[in-house]
Amino acid sequence: MNTAAAIVRTYWLESKLEFLKNLRLPVFSLSTLLFPVMFYLMFGLAFGGGPIGSVPRPLYFAVAYSAFGVVGACLFGFGANVAIERGQGWMLLRRAFPAPPLAYFVAKMFMATAFSLAIIVILLGLAVLAGGASLGLADLVRVVPVLLAGTLPFSAMGLALGTVCGPNSAPAVINLVYLPMAFAGGMWIPVEFLPTTIQAIAPYLPTYHYAQLALGAVGAGDGNVAAHLVVLGLVTAACLAGASVFYSRKP
Amino acid sequence: MNHRLQAMGDPNIAASLANVTKRYRAITALDDVSLDIRAGEAVAVLGPNGAGKTTAVGLLLGTLRPDAGHVRVLGGDPTGRRCRQRIGAMLQISGVPATLRVREHVDLFRSYYPAPLDRETIIAAAGLGGLEHRLYGKLSGGEKQRLHLALALCGKPDLLFLDEPTSSLDVESRRALWQEIRAVIDAGRTVVLTTHNIEEADALADRIVLLDRGKIIASGTPTEIKRATAASRISAVTTLATCAIGKLPGVTKVHRDARRTEIFASSPEPVVRALLGMDHDLTDLEVSRTTLEEAFLTLVRPTTGAARSDGPAYVDSRT
Incomplete structure (x- = not known):
């Protein structure tokens, strides 16, 4: 086996x-996959009602709750796991072996992306099958990559949280960050229906910018694509910098 | 110093610490320690908890950097990837993901090496036959340690570090794991084993290095260590002051509990004669050979007047 093939392997x-x-960890896999699906069935489909802006309600909420699910898969899949594995000494053990350090992060990125894709497929599938939304190939090509791109900033955020938090506190801390941030960012209820105070906070949250970008891909959202990209880019950079500082102090 | 420089380039030296000091804030974990591990030998670094054993392994593995001195492993710097590919390690902190199977862990670790040992050989050497599909989280304590041994063997290591491999195990699992470790040593691999269990050091090692509070206090074959520490234990009920007994010829240690006085001495006869001469009311006299465990405690510097966490209070009569 040559070297390149060995590295790829x-x-x-x-x-x-x-x-x-x-x-194989139901506490992760079931909650990561089932919560967005459950929320979508309850708040996106069961209520019914007219379109949000120009976007049919089932499609709008399928995208919003997919974005919610992607953020969860990243924060828990990346963040909580990093904290727990630091606590177990898994990182330390890997350092004593010729394990490529980057592979650890690439693998987590792959995993978060795979779970994200599963959530997106399930919710968009439900939107079509149960919600009667019409989704062409052109729509999918626009919305799925945008939703998947959310794994970048939120994996970075998960990594930062995972290097700051202890193994026992990580899941609780992540929930305290994740749920309010998803709500106030307009992932559960369209941001324009939120109380005005929360609407004023929303632009400071990465979830708001990510949701706006994803909704923009199906014709909703405010259309400030460049601003959303800049904010998410800055969040990614800040989280990676924070993670590397904390990691070098306490691996 | 010259000897040391010579040793560093010597192909017969698998690993060496040369005048190494390592501190954690106020605590000096290793204090100017020099140690050569010869190729093909099995060395047990023996010492109580906190002696600096794990620090020594961390330095040799390259996961820690020394504050002073030099660390050489297989002729190079231990932090290098090339060096790391030729060593294997079983660490004390070694939680691996619980929801992966034995076989998956072994395959992953094999993928880190250009020419790994084949899976069947590793499974057999670690005594994990029949458990290939078991999740790590479902393994018993002994089986978990076997998996860690398997992971350490994946890269056909020239040098193997076993940091307290059996300290978390019950007696039965410990003895069972010794068989596998013994087989690895007999295959000619260089092995550095740390333990606080003298029986383990005696059972597995060609050479024992006694480490106490960051310093090497003795080094030799198990037989040499036993001979050097060969002593007798004299026990009696006496009213004599412990400091007076301590001044008797050949006495290395005196310890008194509520009733009995325990005396360790290189040879018992002069001490017994003197004791009987000094205290005519002395009763319950017993003389026995010390066990290896007691020999070990004689060598390890006791905390004067204070209780040791792992045994009764020992009073050093020489101070």
């Missing part, structure tokens, strides 16, 4: 095992 194995490891 290591990265592939790390990614596959990272995925399997989390899939």
Whole structure:
């Protein structure tokens, strides 16, 4: 086996095992997959009602709750896992072996993306099958990549939280960050229907910018694509910088 | 110093610490320690908790950097990837993901090496046959340690570090794991084992290095260590002051509990003669050979007047 093939094989194995490891953990896999689906069924489909702006309600909420699910998969899949594995000494053990350090992060990224894709497929599938939304290939090509791109800023945020939090406090801290941020960012209820105070906070939250970008791909959202991209880029950079500082202090 | 420089380039030296000091804030974990590990030997670094054993392993593994001195492993710097590919390690902190199977863990770790040992050989060497599909989280304590041994063997290591491999195990699992470790040593690999269990050091190692509070206090084959520390234990009920007994010839340690006085001495006869001469009311006299465990405690510097966490209070009569 030549070197390049060996490296690819290591990265592939790390990614596959990272995925399997989390899939076999019901507390992660079930809550990551089921919460967005459950919320969508309850608040997106069961209520019914007219379109939001020009977008049919089932499609609007399928995108909003997909974005909510992607953020969860990243914060928990990346963040909580990093905190727990730091606590177990898994990082320290890897350092004593010739394990490529980057593969650890690539594998987590792969895993978060795979779970995100599963959430997106389920919710958009429900929007079509149960909500009667019409989704062409052109729509999918626009919205799915935007939703998946959300794994970048929120994996970075998860990594930062995972390097700051202790293994026991991480899941609680992440929930305290995740749920209010999803709500106030307009992932559960369209931001224009939120109380005005929360509407004023929303632009300071990365979830708001991500939701606006994703909704923009189906014709909703405010259309300030460049501003949303800049904010999410800055959040990614800040989180990665924070994570590397904390990681170097306390691996 | 010359000897040391010579040793560093010597292909027969698998690993060495040369005048190494490592501190954690106010605590000096290793204090000017020099140690050569010869190729093919199995060395047990023996010492009580807090002696600096894990620090020594961390330095040799390259996960810690020394504050002073030099660390050489297989002729190079231990932090290098090339060096790391030729060593294997079982660490004390070694939680691996619970929801992966034995076989998956082994395959992942094999992928880190250009020419790994084949899976069947690793599974057999670690005694994990039949458990390939078991999740790590479902393994018993002994089986978990076997998996860690398996992971350490994946890269056909020239040098193997076993940091307290059996300290968390019950006696039965410990003895069972010794068989696998013994087989690895017999295959000619260089092994550095840390333990606070003298029986383990005696059972597995060619050479024992006694480490106490960051310093090497003795080094030799298990037989040499036993001979050097060969002593007798004299026990009696006496009213004599412990400091007076401590001044008797050959006495290394005196300890008194509520009733009995325990005396360790290199040879018992002069001490017994003197004791009987000094205290005519002395009763319950017993003389026995010390066990290896007691020999070990004699060598390890006791905390004067204070209780040791792992045994009764020992009063050093020499101070």
